[in-house]
Amino acid sequence: MTIPAQVGGRVRSWMNRPEMRGVFWIWAAMTAVLVVFSLYVPARLMGPPASPTMHAVENTMTVFTVAASPVAAAVWSVALYSLLAWRHRGSGQPETDGPPIRGNTPVTALWLVLSSLLCVFLLIWGLAAMQSVTAAAAGRVPLQVNVVGQQWLWSFSYPGQGDIETDQLYLPIDQPVVFHVTSKDVVHSFWVVQMGIKIDANPGETTVTNVTPNKLGTFVVRCAELCGLLHADMEAAVHVVSADDFAAWARGRRSPPVESSPPK
Amino acid sequence: MTAVIPAGPARHVEDLDAVGRRWRLGVVLFIFADAAFVASLVFTYFYLRGLNTDSGWFPDGAASTPIWIGWTIAAGTVLSAAAYRWGHSGIRAGKEERLVLGAGLAVLVVLVVVVGQLIQLATFPFGVADSSYGSTTYVLGAANMFHLLITLFVGLGIVNRGRLHKFSSTNNWQVQIIGLWWTWVAAAAVLSAFTTSFVASPNLLVGNG
Amino acid sequence: MSEAMVEFAAAPPSTGGGGLLRRLNLLTAVAGGVLFAAIGWYISHRIMQLGDFGSDRVVTITLICWALGFMVGIGAFAGPLRWLLGRDQEHEDEMFLAGKDQGIGRYFRFTTDHKVVGIQYLVVTMVLFAVGGTLAMTIRTNLITPNSGFLGPQTYNAVVGIHGLVMIIATIVMVTGPFGNFIMPIMIGARDMAFPRLNALSLWLLVAAVPILLSAAFLGGIPTGWTGYAPLADQAPPGMDAYTMTIIVFAMSSAIAGVNITTTALTMRARGMTWSRTPIFVYGVVASVGLAIPAFPMFMSAEVLLGMDRSFGAQFYVAAGGGSPWLYTNLFWLMGHPEVYVIVLPAVIALMEITPVFTRKPLFGFNVAVLSIVGIVGLSVMVWAHHMFTTGWAPDLNGSFMLTTELISIPTGLLFLVIIGTIWRGRVWTTLPMMAVYAMLWNFIIGGVTGIYLSDVPADYALHGSMFVTAHFHYTLMGAGLTGAIGALFYWFPKMTGRMINKRAGLVSFWLVQIGFNVTFMGMFAVGLAGQPRRVVHYDHLFAVGNFVSTMGAYCIGVGMLILLYAVVSSWRHGAVAPANPWGAKTLEWAVPNPIPLENFEVLPVVISDPYGYGEGDPVLPPTQRELVPVGAPRDPVAEDDTETSQS
């Protein structure tokens, strides 16, 4: 017999053992449930994305949960099957010991290889996602918005638009935006929740993040770093509007006598 | 998993070598912990110097402490460690007087260095609140002071115990482990002097970013 | 307590030795601490001219004086002074220090016996959990509805910070303190720790730190969360000075404990206990405290610098003077990530030690387990900046920290393999400790997988600072860590107290805590994904359902923990007397009789195999460990019966 055939034979006879079948079916059922959970729950909970970045994050959550499902199911199915099949019933100590299995090199090697592959996959996925976030911003001239955090409010200014200052963020749809973020006092964290971006506002430093909003509507900026008494209230509205509405709003803000009014 | 030795070692009588080995490992681990502390202060110095936030590391017109003071303190500490080693090699050869003399000399040198370190801390040409350079230099000096005071205590102990004939050519592990500590204190003083030799920030961009 | 106090106030035992320490105990320590603190307060408040930073300096000096006075009052400085003066301890002094013939009073003294220290650690840990748990209930009560108004923002922030720090300290010591001190030396066949006096020193430093920590509640709280991020910490009330002093004292305590435990495990193992015959729990303890040795001094330096910022106006973290908040985050997380493994490793590995006993099988892949512990320890010092992806300190390094972080999943996965490999085809004996193993398998998988999301840089940009993170680390530190510690307590309770724990109460508490835990933190995952930030006193109506569910789960945990407390206290006092080896385990601690004699072993054991020879018929050894019971020591009849049946 050739070596592959031997291995194949061993695997087959192994799979025919009742406990392996039991574990397999439990594992398959758990994996199926977990995959369904992965496909529907995490991304749902995060809500509809308002930017490609957030879309990518929700994808990542789904894919990672799917990828983790068979692993989690493997651990849990072995534990559960052992409990169902070999549980010692009775009050005292088991009369007999279990089989003296001190290890199993093929199983350990397989586990190591699979978990390493999974790890490599996670890493490549993450690096690719990081790359795509930076690549998305390249090419077009972004709209710059300066963000200043202070206890306990956000203020925004648009240096390319005649230094408009505002406490609510207005962004044109499908236009790359770059945020230059800093703080006047303690560390805050600038978090545009539905767009999946976050960067700390540090006193004395300017940090940068960017995003391209792709959904009309009103969203929210929250502070994600505990910053003192009214940390919970440190929110601001984000209005994503059409390019025309944005231009109109900016014009309105630039001419001092006209009071700003949010566009429809 | 076990068997029993019918006539095990009598209680409380422990092999001196075993006790010495154990304490040596203990002191090495303590030095490791202290080294992590010192390393984080050195990291603080170089990190803040490199960042130079708001050009505030070493503001224009600020004064720095002359670097020779730090190096003199380090040299004194090295000298005391060397004197101590000389005393230790004495007791290994069974010469008690040389231990007392060497360790006593080392303690005296440390005492001088303590005074020098105190003078330096008291006469820095800047305040602890003036700049991050000032703050970090102060804390490095204070850490050195802390080292020296501990060294003074254990050094005095060795002198006194040497005087009381507690050590011999075969029983001197206490002298040895304190020598390890002493050597580390000297190394840390040198590291501290080296660190504070670099004053101006390499990052001179105004308001970086 | 009253009973203890009576005995404790009784005349000192008639045996000689002890010297001055004979007169010192917890009462004199508290008196010394209060006296010194009063003097420190008076001098700093009335006499010194303190200027701008007055209140911070007064608080800091007072707290330092408290700690010094407490340590003087407990007698911590007696040993070093005697050494200096050349008046070494006689055998009788050592026996007194070890607590010989002192009854319950030895638990209130500077006692060096590792078993006494282990029990002291256990009690301190339980007190800390009681405080931290009460605060957790307060937090969850406040968050029951979006705007409950139960706590104002100031109180809420203060409570969140104190809860965090109390729990972090409690979880750091919960395994290596009680079990690392009590069990580990017996497990390796030693008569005590390598440095018994340092052992007492580390315990009493921890005890001295607890009132400092609690004093924060009266000094404006810790309004920064347990992380104490600067420069928010620079502007916080004097409670923050209590925070820095707590950490400085606690860091000393854990560095000393770390040195002591590591040296013990490395140099005091019984003859024949080679590394491949050393129980895996010893590896877990050493990994934990070994990581703590370099980690906590960095934490200490971060807090020394913070204290200087606050009391002297130093410029470490304040941007205006050339400082940087990134310095704090770096120093903090250089400690902070290893600290996660300081907490989780010994707990999970205690369960790994338990699994072979309750499946009656050898540990599956001992070498694999050791290698993965080494791998986790090695990697854990290279991942700290995954907590700082969003700080902007070095965006170009985010990718490499993602790499090192995700690599940890490989050795961690192997730990799971070892445990399920051991369970596989075992005689699964569902005692309370074994149930903890199962609970950990469930919780730690969830904690680990959610950790992978957070290691992914883009996903972390979305999730960082949200309730998702809070839920994630509670799944690891509580779901795996605390569950492991409770499993270890169930497992070693008969050896530590000489009594069996009330199984029915234990069961009720187990299910309440585990179900409540999963409900609480599943709810928290949901609101975190939906965008609720951490550490907020009120929140959007969007998150109302998840938070309500969380709070209900938390109450469930609270009730379960109270029942656990009842089970521990009542079983300790009047539980059934435990046989020497109720579980038929093969590690050495089960080979000593109950109660354990002062120096554990009359005759030191020699080890000829590892402790996992289940089903292998123990080829060389006689079937019972009876031989190890010292001649003349009282024999426990139940123990004999039990060991008879245990080895078939």
Ligand SMILES: [Cu+2]
């Ligand atoms: Cu904020």
Ligand SMILES: [Cu+2]
């Ligand atoms: Cu971490």
